[in-house]
Amino acid sequence: MVNYPHKVSSNKRQLTPSQTKNFANRGMSFEKMINSTNDYYLTHGVAVIHKKPTPIQIVRVDYPHRSRAKIVEAYFRQASTTDYSGVYEGFYIDFEAKETRQKTALPMKNFHAHQIQHMEQVLKQKGICFVLLHFSSYQETYLLPAIDLIHFYQQDNGKKSMPLDYIREHGYSIEQHAFPQIPYLDIVKQHLLGGKTI
Amino acid sequence: MVNYPHKVSSNKRQLTPSQTKNFANRGMSFEKMINSTNDYYLTHGVAVIHKKPTPIQIVRVDYPHRSRAKIVEAYFRQASTTDYSGVYEGFYIDFEAKETRQKTALPMKNFHAHQIQHMEQVLKQKGICFVLLHFSSYQETYLLPAIDLIHFYQQDNGKKSMPLDYIREHGYSIEQHAFPQIPYLDIVKQHLLGGKTI
Numbered sequence: 001m002v003n004y005p006h007k008v009s010s011n012k013r014q015l016t017p018s019q020t021k022n023f024a025n026r027g028m029s030f031e032k033m034i035n036s037t038n039d040y041y042l043t044h045g046v047a048v049i050h051k052k053p054t055p056i057q058i059v060r061v062d063y064p065h066r067s068r069a070k071i072v073e074a075y076f077r078q079a080s081t082t083d084y085s086g087v088y089e090g091f092y093i094d095f096e097a098k099e100t101r102q103k104t105a106l107p108m109k110n111f112h113a114h115q116i117q118h119m120e121q122v123l124k125q126k127g128i129c130f131v132l133l134h135f136s137s138y139q140e141t142y143l144l145p146a147i148d149l150i151h152f153y154q155q156d157n158g159k160k161s162m163p164l165d166y167i168r169e170h171g172y173s174i175e176q177h178a179f180p181q182i183p184y185l186d187i188v189k190q191h192l193l194g195g196k197t198i
Numbered sequence: 199m200v201n202y203p204h205k206v207s208s209n210k211r212q213l214t215p216s217q218t219k220n221f222a223n224r225g226m227s228f229e230k231m232i233n234s235t236n237d238y239y240l241t242h243g244v245a246v247i248h249k250k251p252t253p254i255q256i257v258r259v260d261y262p263h264r265s266r267a268k269i270v271e272a273y274f275r276q277a278s279t280t281d282y283s284g285v286y287e288g289f290y291i292d293f294e295a296k297e298t299r300q301k302t303a304l305p306m307k308n309f310h311a312h313q314i315q316h317m318e319q320v321l322k323q324k325g326i327c328f329v330l331l332h333f334s335s336y337q338e339t340y341l342l343p344a345i346d347l348i349h350f351y352q353q354d355n356g357k358k359s360m361p362l363d364y365i366r367e368h369g370y371s372i373e374q375h376a377f378p379q380i381p382y383l384d385i386v387k388q389h390l391l392g393g394k395t396i
Contacts, residue, residue, distance in 0.1 A: 045322060050279055053251040054254070054256075068274070072271065074268075
């Protein structure tokens with residue numbers, strides 16, 4: 001396993017509160033790995049998949065003389081869809097990515113009710129929909145089909161955590177590589193197209 | 199033709215500068231009509247197509263005590279892709295919408311070089327890609343396939359305006375309805391799928 005270019009240190013010691021910032025950086029790194037993977041797919045003509053911009057509620061904008069518009073009051077809004085979408089050989093691809101430091105389960109509070117609803121809508125439209133889950137303690141990454149996330153979520157409306165065992169049973173492990181780092185489209189191609197052609 | 203719920207007045211009189219604001223509202227209305235159309239498609243299970251959030255470059259965020267994070271300095275960024283994307287019966291749908299008050303042509307400065315490049319990438323991946331063009335003076339709307347936009351753009355790298363005659367020749371007129379207001383998927387179904395199945 002090669003961690004290039006975002007080497008993430010192992011997580012075997014106890015951390016003090018002042019070290020929390022390291023966790024934030026580690027949280028970024030999975031997103032960076034995915035963005036880097038999507039860049040690879042784009043530049044190599046494999047797929048066109050982008051992260052959507054963060055939804056922002058803009059309250060006030062200043063127009064300084066001779067300068068470009070400056071937003072001076074705005075707030076983050078909760079995303080109503082998933083973070084990533086695009087096209088791969090004509091297929092609509094839609095996914096969300098989550099990272100956790102927990103070792104045995106993923107807290108379902110990572111997913112909002114309208115994100116689950118969005119995934120249901122995408123599946124009804126025959127889109128390819130899934131989540132990429134990263135367990136940073138083990139540096140393990142899984143692709144879990146949206147239908148399995150939805151089934152688990154529906155058991156108790158997302159109150160309990162999803163055990164790693166459930167993810168291993170229903171999902172697919174993605175081995176990290178140098179280029180691309182998280183080759184999730186290999187899994188999509190092998191397991192999620194289900195004989196579809198376009 | 200029913201303009202509900204965004205009635206747009208006819209444009210047969212000369213406007214004074216103080217009336218410019220009306221134009222801004224009219225400018226919004228085409229976007230609103232598309233958003234309303236997408237809402238219709240979503241709630242009726244026809245398609246899942248969303249407008250992407252506006253890309254913002256965040257420079258400074260305050261964290262007021264007991265309040266949610268407040269963005270206090272940010273700037274608008276140029277979009278690197280198109281505004282709308284989603285899935286319709288498994289097909290990846292990707293488009294940009296533009297409105298003009300001009301009567302005989304659409305200024306090509308409405309499209310950025312990387313948006314044109316994005317459309318080329320989407321077409322290579324067999325995505326369904328087009329632009330919706332609205333001539334507010336006539337209340338006429340056209341769907342122009344991305345390939346025809348790209349061909350025109352390549353003639354002079356987007357310097358000159360695209361004549362309405364070119365749009366009429368290569369595009370498809372979309373009649374406004376009550377529900378949905380801009381039924382562009384009818385055109386997609388009839389003319390853009392080209393025998394594709396999924």
